[in-house]
Amino acid sequence: MASHEITAHNGHHRSLPRVWELPPQQIVSDGLQRIRAAGSTYRLLLIITAILGVVGVVALIAGPVLSGWGERQPWTYVAVTFGFLMSTVGAAPCVSVATRLVRGHWRRPVNRLAELWAAAMIVPLILFFLLVALLPNTEGRPSLWFGWWGAPWLWDSLMMIALVICGYAFLYTAARPDMAIVRDQVDGNLNGRFARLARGFRGSTQEWRTVDRAVAYFGALYVLLYVGTMTLISADFILALIPGNNSAIFPATYTVQAFESGVALTLVTAGVMRVWGGARDYLHKEQFFALGKLQLALGLLWFYFHWTEFIIWWYGRTPRETALLRLLYFDTYFVPFAVAFALMFLAPLTVLLWNRIRAGVVGPIVVGALVLVGQVFEQIRLYSASFSPNNIYEGELTVIPPAYVPGVLDILILVGLIGGAVCLGLLALRFVPYPSIWEVTGGLWLRAKKPFHKTEVVVIGKPD
Amino acid sequence: MQERHSFSDERIIRDLLRPVTQTSMMNWVGFIVLGTILTAFLFAVAWMFYWGIGVTGLNRAAFWGFMIVNFVFWIGISHAGVMISAILRLTQAEWRRPVTRAAEVMTMFSLMTALLFPVIHTGRPWRTLYWAFPYDFWRGIWPDVRSALVMDPSAIMTYLTGTILFVYITTIPDFALLRDHSTGWRHSLYRVLALGFKGEERQWKMQIITGFLLAAIMLSIFVSVHSIVSWDFAFSLDPVWHSTVWAPYFVIGAVHSGVSAVVTLMALMRWLFKFDNYIRHEHFDAIGRLLVVVATTWMWFFLLDIFFDLWRQDIADDAIMHIRFFEWPYPLLLAFVWIFGYFIPVPIWAFRRFRRNIKLMFWTSIMVNIGMWAERYWLVVPGLQAKYQWTFSWLPYRPGPVEITLVVGSFALVGFLLLLFAKLVPPVPVWDELEGQHLAAEIQVGKRTVPAIVREF
Numbered sequence: 028m029a030s031h032e033i034t035a036h037n038g039h040h041r042s043l044p045r046v047w048e049l050p051p052q053q054i055v056s057d058g059l060q061r062i063r064a065a066g067s068t069y070r071l072l073l074i075i076t077a078i079l080g081v082v083g084v085v086a087l088i089a090g091p092v093l094s095g096w097g098e099r100q101p102w103t104y105v106a107v108t109f110g111f112l113m114s115t116v117g118a119a120p121c122v123s124v125a126t127r128l129v130r131g132h133w134r135r136p137v138n139r140l141a142e143l144w145a146a147a148m149i150v151p152l153i154l155f156f157l158l159v160a161l162l163p164n165t166e167g168r169p170s171l172w173f174g175w176w177g178a179p180w181l182w183d184s185l186m187m188i189a190l191v192i193c194g195y196a197f198l199y200t201a202a203r204p205d206m207a208i209v210r211d212q213v214d215g216n217l218n219g220r221f222a223r224l225a226r227g228f229r230g231s232t233q234e235w236r237t238v239d240r241a242v243a244y245f246g247a248l249y250v251l252l253y254v255g256t257m258t259l260i261s262a263d264f265i266l267a268l269i270p271g272n273n274s275a276i277f278p279a280t281y282t283v284q285a286f287e288s289g290v291a292l293t294l295v296t297a298g299v300m301r302v303w304g305g306a307r308d309y310l311h312k313e314q315f316f317a318l319g320k321l322q323l324a325l326g327l328l329w330f331y332f333h334w335t336e337f338i339i340w341w342y343g344r345t346p347r348e349t350a351l352l353r354l355l356y357f358d359t360y361f362v363p364f365a366v367a368f369a370l371m372f373l374a375p376l377t378v379l380l381w382n383r384i385r386a387g388v389v390g391p392i393v394v395g396a397l398v399l400v401g402q403v404f405e406q407i408r409l410y411s412a413s414f415s416p417n418n419i420y421e422g423e424l425t426v427i428p429p430a431y432v433p434g435v436l437d438i439l440i441l442v443g444l445i446g447g448a449v450c451l452g453l454l455a456l457r458f459v460p461y462p463s464i465w466e467v468t469g470g471l472w473l474r475a476k477k478p479f480h481k482t483e484v485v486v487i488g489k490p491d
Numbered sequence: 492m493q494e495r496h497s498f499s500d501e502r503i504i505r506d507l508l509r510p511v512t513q514t515s516m517m518n519w520v521g522f523i524v525l526g527t528i529l530t531a532f533l534f535a536v537a538w539m540f541y542w543g544i545g546v547t548g549l550n551r552a553a554f555w556g557f558m559i560v561n562f563v564f565w566i567g568i569s570h571a572g573v574m575i576s577a578i579l580r581l582t583q584a585e586w587r588r589p590v591t592r593a594a595e596v597m598t599m600f601s602l603m604t605a606l607l608f609p610v611i612h613t614g615r616p617w618r619t620l621y622w623a624f625p626y627d628f629w630r631g632i633w634p635d636v637r638s639a640l641v642m643d644p645s646a647i648m649t650y651l652t653g654t655i656l657f658v659y660i661t662t663i664p665d666f667a668l669l670r671d672h673s674t675g676w677r678h679s680l681y682r683v684l685a686l687g688f689k690g691e692e693r694q695w696k697m698q699i700i701t702g703f704l705l706a707a708i709m710l711s712i713f714v715s716v717h718s719i720v721s722w723d724f725a726f727s728l729d730p731v732w733h734s735t736v737w738a739p740y741f742v743i744g745a746v747h748s749g750v751s752a753v754v755t756l757m758a759l760m761r762w763l764f765k766f767d768n769y770i771r772h773e774h775f776d777a778i779g780r781l782l783v784v785v786a787t788t789w790m791w792f793f794l795l796d797i798f799f800d801l802w803r804q805d806i807a808d809d810a811i812m813h814i815r816f817f818e819w820p821y822p823l824l825l826a827f828v829w830i831f832g833y834f835i836p837v838p839i840w841a842f843r844r845f846r847r848n849i850k851l852m853f854w855t856s857i858m859v860n861i862g863m864w865a866e867r868y869w870l871v872v873p874g875l876q877a878k879y880q881w882t883f884s885w886l887p888y889r890p891g892p893v894e895i896t897l898v899v900g901s902f903a904l905v906g907f908l909l910l911l912f913a914k915l916v917p918p919v920p921v922w923d924e925l926e927g928q929h930l931a932a933e934i935q936v937g938k939r940t941v942p943a944i945v946r947e948f
Contacts, residue, residue, distance in 0.1 A: 128784070129582075169802050254791060275736035275799030279792065331714060335738040342726040343733060475934045479945060486932040488941040489585070 047485070049308060051468045057308070058205060058460035059212055062221075065457065068303050076450035083108075083443020087157075090436035096160050099268070103414040104437035106264060108444045109154040110406040113260065114281075115399065116448055117151060118289025119144035119296075120194055121253055122321075123201075124246035132487055133317045135470040136309035139463040140300060141293045142201055145194035145249075146455035147448040152191045154444070159183055162263060168420050169273060171262045179263045186259055190252045197245040198455075203228050204238055204465040206458075224458065257282040268413040269354070271347040271423030274340075280332040281409075287325035287371060288402040294318050294395030296452075300461065301388065309462045312386055319379050319391035322398065326375030333368075347423035354412055359430045363408035370401025403441070407433075496768050500925055507921045508672060510764045510913045517763055518910065525907040532900020535893045536611055544614035546893050553875045553888035558612040561898050563867045564748070565605035565905075566647070566720050567741075568860075571749030572598025572654060573713040576661075577706035585944055586777040588927045589769045592920045593760060593909075594753045595658045600908040601752075602651045604901050606644075611897065639722040646719045650712050657705045663688050663698060664922035717741045724874065730807035731800050731815075732874045740792040747789045747832070748863035750782055754856035756909075758849050760918055769919055772847040779846030786837050786859075793828075793866075810877040818887070821873060824865040832862030 065073075087105060094101045123141040126134035162179050165172045172178035207225035210218060228234055261281035266272050297314060300306040337356060340348040356364055374397040384390035415428035433441075473488035498506075510518075539546055549556050575594035579587035610616045635641065667688035670681035688694055718738035725737040754775065761770045800812055815821045836855035839845045846852065872888050912918070930945040 128780070169804055171798055171802060173801065251787075258791075258795070273799055273802050275734050275795050275802075276739065277735070278795060279736065279739060331718075332739065335718065336735045338722070339725055339733065339735045339737075342722075343728060345728070472936045473934070473941065473943075475943070477932060477934075477945075485946040486934055486943040487946050488934045488936060488943045490936075490939075490941045 047471060047474045049471070051471060054462065054467050054471075055208060055212065055464055057305075058462060058464040059209060060305075061456055062209055062217065062458075062460055063213065066305075069453065069456070072303075073450060073453050076446045076453060079443045079446025080450050081443070081447075083440055083445075083447050086436045086439035086443055090434075090440065092157070099161050099414045100431060102158060102161055103411055103431050104433055104440045105154055105444075106158055106410040106414060107403070107406045108441050109151050109158055110260075110264075110410055111403055111441075111445065112147070112151040112154070112448050113257065114285035114402055114406070115288045115292045116144040116147040116452070117190070117194075117253060117257075118285040119292045120197055120246075120289075121250050121286060122289045122293050122318075124197075124250050126317075127242070127246060130489075131317065132470055132473065133313045135466045136306070136462050137293060137297060137314050137318065138201070138466060139459065139461050140296045141289070142198045143455050143459060143461070144292065144296075144452055145198040146459075147451040148191045148194045150444060150448040150451065152187060155187050156184070158264065163419070165267075168267065170267045171259070179259070179267075183256075183259050183263055186252065186256045190249070190256045193245060193249045193252050197242070197249050198459065199224075200238065200241040200245055201463070202459040204230065204235075205460045205463060208464050209460055220458075254282055257285055265409050265413040268416065268419050269351070269424065270416055270419055270421045272351055274336050274351075276332060276336050280336065283325065283328050283332050284371065284402065284405060287322070287329055287375075287398060290318060290321045290325055291395035291398035291402070294322060294391050295399060298388070298392035298395070304461070306462065309467065312388060315388050315391045316386050319385040319394070322391060322394055323375050323379040323385070326372050326379070326398070330372040330376075333372075350424040350427060354424060354427050355408065359427060360408040360412055363404040363411075367401045367405040367408065370397045371405065374398065374401070497931070498768070498928065500928075503924055503928060504668065504672070504921055506766070506768065507917045507919050507924060508669070511669065511915065511917055512672075514914070515763070518914075521763075521910050522907070525903045525910065528900055528903035529907055531896050532903060535896035535900065539611070539614065539893050539897075540616075544612075546891060548889040548891040548894060550886055550888065552877075552886075553872055555871055555875060556888050557868075557890045557894035557898055558608045560864070560867045560871050561901055562605050562608035562612075563720060563741075563871065564864050565601045565608070565901065566717060567745035567748045567863065567867070568601040568752050568905075569598045569605060569650070569654075569749065570713060570717060570742070570745035571753045572596075572657075573706075573709050574746050574750055575753055576657070577709050577713070580702065580706045581710075584777070585927065586774050588923045589766070589771075589774060589919045590753055590757055590778070591661070591923065592658075592916075593756045593918050594749075595654065595661065596909060596912050596916075596918070597752060597756060597905070598749075599651070599654045599658055600905045600912075602647060602654060603908075604905050606647055606651070608897075608901070609643075639719055639726045642719045643723055646712070646716045650709075650716045653705065653709050653712055657702070657709060659684075660698065660701050660705060661920065661923075662916055664690070664695075665917055665920060668921055669916075714742055717745045724871065729874050730805065730877075731811045734796060734799065736792060736795050736799065740789075740796055743785065743789045743792055744863060744866065747782070747785050748860050750778065750785060751836075751856040751859035751863075754778055754782070754852050755860070758853035758856075761849065764913070764918065766919060769924060772849070775849055775852045776843060776846045779840045779852060782859075783837055783840045786833055786840075790833050807877065811873050814873040814876055815869060818873075821869060824869045827865035828862050828869060830862070831858040832866060 061069075091102045091105050096102075119141045123134070123138040126138065159180050162183075165174070165178050170179065172182075175182065203225060206221050207228035207230065210221035210225045213221065258278040258281075261278040265281070266274065266277055294315070297306075297310045297318070301310040337352070340352050353359065375394050378390055378394050379385045381390075411431040415431055416424065417428070473490070475486050475488075476483050477486050478484075547556065547558075572595040575587060576591045580591070610619060613619055663684075663686060666681050666685040667690065670678060670685045673681055688698075718741065721737035721741035724732040725734055727733060757770050757774065757778070760766050800808055815825065836859055839851060839855055876887060909918075932943045932945060933940050934943045935941075
């Protein structure tokens with residue numbers, strides 16, 4: 028049984044997640060289980076995603092790499108994959124940071140799932156280095172750099188490297204106490220591996236204080252770097268490559284829709300872990316309800332940001348704006364836009380608006396999956412549009428380029444490299460315990476059942 | 492660490508009704524000072540109506556000046572109510588309880604004040620009736636319904652109506668309480684306003700559900716209002732105004748200034764009404780953390796706006812950016828925006844110790860609103876000065892004494908109305924505070940006793 032009924036103070040019967048009833052030993056044993064032995068489903072998934080990753084690399088070499096860096100268009104789907112991964116695996120750790128900031132207790136079993144994706148950031152980093160060579164000099168064209176030395180290559184690269192390092196640091200700092208727990212509970216090779224990873228963590232007051240601060244600082248820094256990096260990527264890889272596109276809101280739109288996908292990825296990961304990962308006790312309606320609310324809010328923001336861009340161009344009606352509307356919204360890339368609109372806005376709105384669905388497990392997971400598909404189409408729309416114009420030095424689009432239709436290699440690159448990133452995320456599970464033992468047990472201490480008038484309620488400790 | 496005290500219901504009611512039942516010397520001073528400024532405000536309005544808009548510093552190129560800046564500013568302040576009340580209510584943030592009423596009421600009064608300014612700005616307000624009743628029926632001249640200038644009053648009126656409803660619904664239990672604690676004309680007034688509220692289970696249920704529903708509806712209105720205000724500018728092809736980022740940029744700026752204004756109000760209420768036990772350090776701490784996020788997001792949008800204005804490399808854009816960066820007094824205003832709006836307050840708010848220092852929070856919140864007023868001026872006024880190549884006058888805009896009086900008077904107006912409201916309705920919701928007290932608990936973690944709350948599903 029995953030939960031039992033409890034009466035809330037307002038008289039409603041709600042189910043109390045079993046995670047808050049578990050003894051700490053059970054949480055430790057669950058965390059160790061996935062480290063000690065990989066299940067058959069896990070192995071199968073790992074093999075499939077590894078094969079996909081290899082296929083992706085082969086397609087990448089056979090296609091764009093062999094065609095060289097002279098033209099941008101063959102690289103379109105590499106950019107799509109890069110954009111998708113940045114918007115999903117890159118955004119997921121931000122979900123963890125945000126929930127830590129608001130100090131929600133429901134987050135404790137979810138945080139680790141979101142942070143784990145930082146491990147996959149090496150894939151977009153490699154793709155970035157392949158793509159950044161395609162960017163032309165900023166001389167003679169509008170850009171964010173105004174003649175800065177080394178721009179855009181050097182500064183974009185530095186931001187990307189800093190982001191990835193910070194992501195790994197955040198993941199490692201948040202996982203270090205758990206690595207120490209694993210070290211103390213296992214023997215042999217595993218003990219040696221985790222002793223090295225835990226780096227002598229013993230759980231002294233000073234060490235805990237350092238962990239708290241380091242997690243907070245690395246988390247905050249990660250979000251700042253992420254927003255900065257997404258701003259640069261959206262400006263240099265999309266806006267600057269479409270003549271006449273100087274939409275100031277676009278970096279914000281690109282970042283907000285990435286946050287939406289970060290929540291979606293966390294939801295889907297939580298769903299997979301609940302169904303196949305044996306984490307049913309940890310991922311309960313409480314977590315899906317809270318993440319579902321976030322998903323709904325960010326879906327609405329997706330619409331708001333797109334609408335504000337659209338309405339300004341619509342009212343402006345200058346030739347420059349009309350061309351952009353035709354390229355990005357109406358004619359050339361209408362289909363990807365419509366799909367993204369349906370999956371990233373309509374789906375969260377129409378499904379998650381209903382409390383009953385949002386309070387369930389299936390609804391938020393399905394919407395999360397739909398948002399991820401929508402994000403693929405959104406990236407296709409943006410990068411196909413930005414990698415197609417031939418002359419990026421003209422003031423506005425005089426000739427609207429035809430839609431870029433992907434070939435087999437493009438699809439293989441997209442699916443394969445996403446598979447490769449998932450493979451890295453899965454591999455990280457062998458090094459970082461799930462659930463986060465120290466956070467979930469910490470949550471246990473701060474929850475208690477107390478009598479309240481004629482009933483019994485759950486009380487939550489708020490230490491600060 | 493929380494500093495929650497456990498008081499009896501009677502003590503809470505007595506403390507929180509004090510501003511309604513007693514009038515302190517400071518209250519009288521407030522009424523007199525604000526009333527005097529308000530008189531000057533009314534005189535300035537009358538003066539302008541009599542002599543015409545020529546008594547202001549507005550000229551043919553820059554015909555949107557102090558009054559429109561002030562309109563945008565007060566609309567911004569009005570966003571505090573929904574930000575604090577609706578979002579925190581929906582997310583069940585416990586620290587919202589003592590600040591919701593003040594924030595909602597400030598929304599209401601600042602919206603009313605904001606609405607005054609475009610009307611005053613017409614110079615001949617009675618002629619605004621032509622918007623609804625065109626003077627030229629036979630020529631079919633109607634206002635362009637697609638114009639943001641038509642959407643704007645509709646959005647603001649909807650927001651105002653919603654806010655009044657929201658304030659009223661959330662005040663009904665307190666009206667009932669006041670009815671039971673008053674005599675004479677007050678008793679009659681509160682009896683009508685309480686709508687027969689007796690505290691029955693069904694009545695509480697309806698009150699809470701209505702509050703939640705209104706909060707959810709208000710959220711969409713809240714975003715739309717300042718977006719539409721930004722579109723008053725951005726729908727035009729005016730260089731630097733015609734920007735896609737203005738809607739969310741205005742909204743986040745509004746939240747920044749509005750939430751800061753709530754901090755100002757919290758500190759004033761604590762000092763004026765002796766609410767030390769209810770508006771506590773932990774509330775300033777929580778709102779300070781929120782402000783760090785809001786301010787940083789605002790700064791990001793601010794930078795996006797500047798960078799993309801420069802990105803265009805268009806002659807007209809560059810001319811206005813030149814005014815903004817290099818022509819007096821705009822560089823000074825920009826410095827105010829940066830220093831007061833971000834670089835002084837945010838590093839201070841980053842530290843827990845400072846977030847719990849009420850004087851520091853008060854002064855930094857004032858600073859933010861000085862910065863945010865300057866920001867609106869920096870955004871709006873230069874936009875018109877170099878709009879046309881052939882303009883009637885190249886003279887820069889200089890506000891006259893009338894406009895300055897109007898701006899100062901608007902602050903007095905909002906302050907006066909807030910003081911007056913506090914004489915009729917408790918500025919901290921009594922029922923909300925009582926509920927919070929009942930939901931408060933403690934748990935034992937090791938050797939420590941930790942404050943806790945009953946989980947609200």
